Amino acid sequence: MIRFNGNSILVVEGDKAYAFQLKQILEERGAMVTTTSSIDESRKHLNRVDFDMIICSQSLSDGSARDLMDWCKDSLSNIPIFAALGNCTQFEKKQLEKLGVENFFSKNDSVKLFDDISRALFSFDDFKKNFLESRFEKGISYELKIGGKKIMVKALEIMEKGVFLSFETPFSLGHSATLSLNCSEGLNIDSVTLRGALQGEFAGGQYFQVQDEDLKLWEKILSQLCKKQDDVTQFLKKASGK
């Protein structure tokens, strides 16, 4: 059995594009990552290699995260730290917790995912810092802080005084919140936090209205986004020569 020095991760995920992105980001930070897309394939790797961590999608073509965890308990002498990826029902979550699964990652919540991986696996601070600098989508990331909770959200449509955000748990209207924007590449903004409140609902999200005191900052962000859009359009036009 091969044993690495505390940073080997098996990613079990049917969505190959997502698995590749996760592998890429983890590898850029020095982790050894193996990806598989089925339980059967995972077993073959686990029989040969002593992984430190398994990040496994809830459902796979030939079973579930629970099936793989059951097999690990029956077959392996060293059970890796196990993290379930994707959303699951409370019942499924309890079943997995009984088996020893401690971490549950949402695919859209990359900051929490990196935070938990680095806490679970790595002892050095730099690794975590580097992880937090990474983003799946190389652009702006949006984090909503509401009622003491932090959730990663997607920004869909911008308005003069706010933005439509997509996230799963609805909050009551008028609920105060802050929206943090972090840009990893491509925009002349580092990190900005806007104060505001959730003002309206739509399917799969809510409208975040920026409070009056922060509107100037919001205008600045809007003008940066417009400039970026113009730059991208110009670049495409120039590159194609049309």
Next chain:
Amino acid sequence: MEKLDIFRDYIQKIDVLIVDKNPSSRSRLLKIMYDLGCKRNKIFTAGEMSEAEEHIATRNIGIVLSDYFIGGGSGFDLFKLVRQKFPDKKELSLILVTSNISQTAVAKAAEEDVDSFVIKPYTVQSIQENLISTVSQKVKPSEYIQKIDLGKSLLFSKKIDEALVVLNEAKKLHQKPALALFYIGQAEYMKEEVEIAKGAYSAGLSFNNIHYKCLLGLYEMFLEQNKYSEAYQVVKKIAKFFPANPDRLAQIVRLAVQTENYDDMQMYYEIFTSLDERTETMVNYIGAGLFVSGKHKLMNKKYDEAVRLFDNIAVSCSEFSKFIRAMITTLVEYGQVASAEKYLSRFPPGSDDQEDYLVSEYLIMSRKGEQQSSMAKFGLDLYNKNIRDPQAMKIMVKAMEDCKYKKETIENFRAEFQKLWPEESDFQAA
């Protein structure tokens, strides 16, 4: 006819496909198309590639709005499929709607000839204007584009002289006619007028220094003529502005080595790490390029720079154990045993009984004061496993000599060594 009228007229005749993993995003885009006058029963949505493929097979798709990453592939993969399905549909409008605003994403969109790139989040007004402008230009292209399209089809029919007449007319219709000059370059190259073709591409670039097709035309021409230094200078510029193509990056790395531009390798590695997709060939090339450049640095006693390049291999190319073995062999050869040893842990899972790992471990062991009797024994173990490595065999034979093995046995090993590696004359003479 106004742009909006052209747009509205077009969307009555075709179906619209919206592909995005996020359901809210899909529904917002659907509403935007509906508000622009598209009938609800002509808008189709999909969350992933397989779902989108069903619509492509059965609908008369004329506009596609897709995110960069979709389940089961990318927006570009989807656009390729749509183009294959509707090869003659000139009005087909392919629009990327994404929050991925990295340079590689934008450059890939340019390379893939995507019709428009909309940054998410967008304002309703900006996306509507963008859609109307993009689609109307596709449906009613300018006279310049119409002439170029005609010239292209004549070129495809091998009517080169006729094509040149039309393309030269097109050239007069645009202030910066880089695209017309590119096709003129193609036509001249087809006539084997290499210098005239080169002149046309260069003229195109003098109007527009990042014109993708002219850069690529010039690069491919130099490459076909084996003018590697010239080709490298052009392709370095392509890599700077259009870093997203893994296959071409592989060629650039190869050319950089061929033209001994080792100092550029770190830059290519950084481009490599920013790629959204990496092929196995690409990983192989970047690994080889980093290794050769690192070895060159070692030869020039620039140890820190060499280790920096090798570290990149350890992180990004370690699935190919041949690179780890090569790095360890080279570092041991240059007396950098501590650096070599740290790469042992970088072998991929399942390597501990494989040749690359065993040889690497043996070479490191030889420099760590292991007794000669052990080195001879372990060397013979490798030999009996049918593993042949010049450095390992030298170490084994030396250890056998020190331990007074039979002369005849040693001579047999030397003879085999000479047969396997005749260029290593130093060892044979010993």
